[in-house]
Amino acid sequence: MAESAGTNWAGNYAYRASGIVHPASVEEIQSVVRRAANGGTRVRALGTRHCFNDIADTTGELIAMTALPPRFELDENARAVTVSGGTRYGDFAEQLDARGFALANLASLPHISVAGAIATATHGSGDRNQNLAAAVSGIEFVDGTGELRTLRRGDDGFEGAVVGIGALGLVTAVTLDVVPSFEVAQTVYTELDWPTVLENFDAITSASYSVSMFTGWVGGVQQVWLKRAVTEDSDESPETFFGAARATEKRHPLPGVDATACTDQFGVPGAWYDRLPHFKLAFTPSNGEEIQSEYLVPRERAVEAIQALLPLTERMVPVLQVTELRTIAADDLWLSTAYERDALGIHFTWKRDQAGVEAVLPAIEAALFPLGARPHWGKLFLDVDRVIPSLYPHFDDFKALAAQYDPKRVFRNAYLDRLLG
Ligand SMILES: Cc1cc2nc3c(=O)[nH]c(=O)nc-3n(C[C@H](O)[C@H](O)[C@H](O)COP(=O)(O)OP(=O)(O)OC[C@H]3O[C@@H](n4cnc5c(N)ncnc54)[C@H](O)[C@@H]3O)c2cc1C
Incomplete structure (x- = not known):
């Protein structure tokens, strides 16, 4: 019997895939894709x-990209590192630092795979x-023909x-x-306030180099996290910040x-990989019992x-955590939520109450879509029709690219069918 594909990390979505495979080489991935392309799955x-x-x-098989053997190829002259697609940022960051290099930025957690991110x-x-x-300078991928x-x-x-x-293929390696x-x-x-x-x-x-504001919306912002690159001129953590206490x-x-x-x-300097994320690799990030949504609005409309x-x-x-x-x-x-415009990300960590979250999202989307908000592709959003053509000038070019690399629609799923038609 095929191995069950299980759920996403948060447990709010159970994959409907028929099974999951764990290819340990690029050749194995190619043969799984060829089999699907030939069999119409x-x-x-x-x-x-x-x-x-x-x-x-x-509807077919999920391919666990994390099963590929790790790669770490640093080209110091080109200032580039190549890793396998399924590698988590946290798995090579320390090694990169030990060689004197860093990534310019990281997400709130180091637990995510590079290609998935x-x-x-x-x-x-x-x-x-x-x-x-934007740090990617090259990708290697198995397309829809294998x-x-x-x-x-x-x-x-x-x-x-x-x-x-x-939509284009299975990314086996990424150069950053x-x-x-x-x-x-x-x-x-x-x-x-x-x-x-x-x-x-x-x-x-x-x-600061990186700033995050956390709010429960009542009264103001409850926490501001300043991440200062210690190379910057100011080397202080002043006692107050716009009146907020340290x-x-x-x-x-x-x-x-x-x-x-x-x-x-507490302003204690540490390696980039141990400060830029909010969460440490060895621990569960965030809460776990949650759902997330995020909308990226044009920077100049942030206050609005x-x-x-x-x-x-x-x-x-009632449904919000933060x-x-x-x-x-x-x-x-082309499909970056910051394509050709600086952006403000308005992120919601919700309680894991799918119906409650879905009940409030239409009001949020009605408030933000007229301002040109682009939903985060990997988080929960509802109004697909508003996501696309007008928000992404190259949307039709992207569809053509997907058709070029995946002519038999092997990588299509319900999500892509809704988006790409
Ligand atoms: C606790 C938590 C904190 C988060 N913090 C942030 C944050 O700070 N900033 C932010 O922007 N997002 C954040 N996210 C969202 C997260 O970064 C994205 O959802 C990201 O896509 C997850 O990567 P993944 O490897 O888990 O992808 P998956 O969920 O496994 O897959 C996502 C998509 O990528 C595709 N994919 C995965 N691997 C490959 C591959 N090798 N080749 C081709 N396609 C592939 C999948 O088919 C799927 O379409 C957070 C999520 C969680 C749970």
Whole structure:
């Protein structure tokens, strides 16, 4: 009997795939894809299961990309590292640091696979930091005919293929830009009221290399996490930040949750990989019992977007654990949520109450879509029709690219059918 495909990390989605396979080589992946293409069935890459919707599902077999042997090839002259697609960021970050290099940014957790993260335009924070896919300079993938393909920055279709939402192929290796290793010091400040946040929004988000604001929407922002690159001129963690007090106890983003799983705070410098994520690799990130949604609004409409959501506070609070506000710099990847525009990510960590969350999302989407919000591809959103053509100028080019690399629609699933038609 085929192995059950199980659920996503959060447990709010049970994969309907007929089974799951664990190929240990690129050749094995190619033969699984060829079998599907010839037999008229479907397959889909599975990374570390951290999405909150059906994006990773298939009616055929899931292919566990984490089973591929790890790769770590550092080209110091080119300032590039190649890793296998299923590798988690946390699995090679320390090794990279030991060789004197770093990634410019990371997401809130190091537990996600590189190929899974770039497929959905996963991002961290920082006015000048682009999303993680923007660091990609090359991908190697098995296309829908079983051929192994390589696309490098500058090649035709590269900008479409990187944030590929799993539609073009199974990414077996990714080459990432690296920068000289650096240290980061993280300090948490508590309690900024809404007028202070809204009046000083740009000054707050530009105050550090990476800034995250956590809010329950009532009253203001309860925590501001400043992640300062210690190479920056200022080497202080001032006692107050726009009137907010420096936290005297280690904080978890979720109110009342023990902070052991969080990366070190109190302004103590540490390696980039041990400060840029909010959570340590050895612990469960966030809560686990949760659902997430996120909408990326154009940066210049950030304050307007927050103001549009504030009247929904009473509806959001009963199902909300916390909202995180982060900024992301523009890039040129066709399906990036920051395509050609700086963005503010308005993220919701919800309670694991699917019906309750789905009941409040239409109001949130009605408030944010008119401002040009793009939903995070890997988190829960509802109104697919509003996601696409007008928001992504290259959407039709992406469809053509998907048809070129997957002519038999082997990687199609319900999610892609809804989006691409
Ligand atoms: C606790 C938590 C914290 C998070 N924090 C952040 C955050 O800080 N910022 C943010 O932007 N997002 C965040 N996310 C969302 C997460 O980064 C994305 O959902 C990401 O896509 C997860 O990667 P994965 O490997 O788990 O992907 P999966 O869920 O396994 O797969 C996602 C998609 O990628 C495709 N895929 C996976 N591997 C491959 C491959 N090798 N080749 C081709 N396609 C592939 C799958 O087919 C699927 O379509 C968070 C999620 C969780 C659970």
